[in-house]
Amino acid sequence: xxxxxxxxxxxxxxxxxxxxxxxxxxxxxxxxxxxxxxxxxxxxxxxxxxxxxxxxxxxxxxxxxxxxxxxxxxxxxxxxxxxxxxxxxxxxxxxxxxxxxxxxxxxxxxxxxxxxxxxxxxxxxxxxxxxxxxxxxxxxxxxxxxxxxxxxxxxxxxxxxxxxxxxxxxxxxxxxxxxxxxxxxxxxxxxxxxxxxxxxxxxxxxxxxxxxxxxxxxxxxxxxxxxxxxxxxxxxxxxxxxxxxxxxxxxxxxxxxxxxxxxxxxxxxxxxxxxxxxxxxxxxxxx
Amino acid sequence: xxxxxxxxxxxxxxxxxxxxxxxxxxxxxxxxxxxxxxxxxxxxxxxxxxxxxxxxxxxxxxxxxxxxxxxxxxxxxxxxxxxxxxxxxxxxxxxxxxxxxxxxxxxxxxxxxxxx
Numbered sequence: 001x002x003x004x005x006x007x008x009x010x011x012x013x014x015x016x017x018x019x020x021x022x023x024x025x026x027x028x029x030x031x032x033x034x035x036x037x038x039x040x041x042x043x044x045x046x047x048x049x050x051x052x053x054x055x056x057x058x059x060x061x062x063x064x065x066x067x068x069x070x071x072x073x074x075x076x077x078x079x080x081x082x083x084x085x086x087x088x089x090x091x092x093x094x095x096x097x098x099x100x101x102x103x104x105x106x107x108x109x110x111x112x113x114x115x116x117x118x119x120x121x122x123x124x125x126x127x128x129x130x131x132x133x134x135x136x137x138x139x140x141x142x143x144x145x146x147x148x149x150x151x152x153x154x155x156x157x158x159x160x161x162x163x164x165x166x167x168x169x170x171x172x173x174x175x176x177x178x179x180x181x182x183x184x185x186x187x188x189x190x191x192x193x194x195x196x197x198x199x200x201x202x203x204x205x206x207x208x209x210x211x212x213x214x215x216x217x218x219x220x221x222x223x224x225x226x227x228x229x230x231x232x233x234x235x236x237x238x239x240x241x242x243x244x245x246x247x248x249x250x251x252x253x254x255x256x257x258x259x260x261x262x263x264x265x266x267x268x269x270x271x272x273x274x275x276x277x278x279x280x281x282x283x284x285x286x287x
Numbered sequence: 288x289x290x291x292x293x294x295x296x297x298x299x300x301x302x303x304x305x306x307x308x309x310x311x312x313x314x315x316x317x318x319x320x321x322x323x324x325x326x327x328x329x330x331x332x333x334x335x336x337x338x339x340x341x342x343x344x345x346x347x348x349x350x351x352x353x354x355x356x357x358x359x360x361x362x363x364x365x366x367x368x369x370x371x372x373x374x375x376x377x378x379x380x381x382x383x384x385x386x387x388x389x390x391x392x393x394x395x396x397x398x399x400x401x402x403x
Binding site: 045048049051052055056059204205206207208209210215216218219222 | 293294295305306307308309310332333335337342344
């Protein structure tokens with residue numbers, strides 16, 4: 001049977017782990033509030049720009065933008081948004097699984113994949129699986145700056161312009177609520193056409209100031225950038241929520257473990273006392 | 288009515304305007320609803336007009352009440368200094384963009400004051 005010193009040592013070590021996890025839980029809880037606020041602040045813009053883009057899709061435009069054009073796909077690019085730090089449960093793994101599944105599905109149709117990665121975890125993962133990585137942006141922090149993402153988005157859009165890729169997907173966790181995060185793989189390019197409303201006449205077009213081409217180029221680029229940015233801040237909110245849950249579970253488990261060990265410790269101690277007593281009694285009887 | 292500064296000049300948009308899509312330059316955006324008027328400063332972006340709807344997609348925006356003239360002047364001076372100071376490490380495009388924004392902000396403040 002284990003001796004009391006060993007058990008005591010084990011209890012102490014688990015207690016210190018528990019302190020760390022519970023501190024991390026509290027940090028994540030306070031960060032979660034902030035990241036959720038950032039996420040909600042960004043929403044009105046992305047909703048409005050989505051509205052405008054769907055209006056443009058309905059308009060009978062003089063200049064059909066390449067982002068709307070369906071090419072026969074040969075190569076696709078996945079923009080994968082992950083966290084920079086671990087200890088957030090299955091958040092990243094679940095997303096990577098979906099990305100790999102989608103990539104395999106495309107592979108069967110003869111479409112090759114390449115990856116543009118946001119976050120240290122994605123960079124590490126796709127390095128170890130050996131995917132073709134075209135761009136990486138990492139260490140963006142809790143309040144990512146849109147400027148930091150523009151470079152990565154530009155790489156992908158330029159590849160599309162040059163015909164190196166025909167499709168682009170945005171893969172990120174969607175924030176459902178604090179308990180649930182939903183990994184999503186969404187098609188970015190070609191822009192999915194809105195379901196056409198039969199009653200609305202599509203014979204109108206905008207007046208463009210200045211040129212339609214220039215303007216649409218700017219607006220659609222901004223749209224893609226805003227989608228990527230929104231995905232990153234939403235993924236941040238997911239990360240903090242997942243981290244909080246994971247750390248809460250770890251703290252609870254450590255508590256259970258400590259309870260069990262304390263029971264064992266008392267048993268061991270009691271056994272030692274009983275043994276000592278019986279030895280004394282036995283010794284006295286012998287004398 | 289919505290008044291805004293497009294890349295090609297000032298715009299005044301009345302209800303029922305024909306669909307329009309334009310870039311926005313840094314400058315004031317005013318929204319008139321009856322006798323009420325709200326004013327903002329936008330640092331550039333896009334403007335979409337539908338007959339019954341105007342959408343302003345601005346990179347950054349501020350309410351006119353929270354615009355501070357002394358701050359804007361200070362920002363302008365800093366930007367000018369940076370431009371004058373021909374250092375190798377200077378990001379010229381960024382500094383001139385900052386200057387343009389500061390100037391537009393000052394203009395917005397002066398214009399809004401005149402209107403009052």
